[in-house]
Amino acid sequence: MFGEYDVVVDATGRENGLKLAVSFVRPQGMIVLKTTVKGSPPVNVSQIAVKEITLIGSRCGPFEPAIRALESGKIVVKDMIDSVFDLEDFQEAFERAKGSLKVILRL
Secondary structure (H helix, E strand, C coil), X not given: CCCCEXXXXXXXXXXXXXXXXXXXXXXXXXXXXXXXXXXXXXCCHHHHHHCCCEEEECCCCCHHHHHHHHHHCCCCHHHHCCEEEEHHHHHHHHHHHCCCCCEEEEC
């Protein structure tokens, strides 16, 4: 389970989220940071360099224009969703995600 995933998304908002993401991603894999945390997350930068991990940040906000666009129907999110899976079917969901715009895991 550790060190085998091509892409890991940290959306936890927790200080140890990035550290866990580094442990889950494979060498030359990618971590997408879709979160912000208070404080300074503990992370071993040497491990990121040695594993040649690509880090991608994703800006959060502003939310008001996005919420207005969703409420007005200007953006139709349903059209962006390719498939919805139950959490226990996560492996199938990840396979389907290749080449899809958005796959949802239902908790």
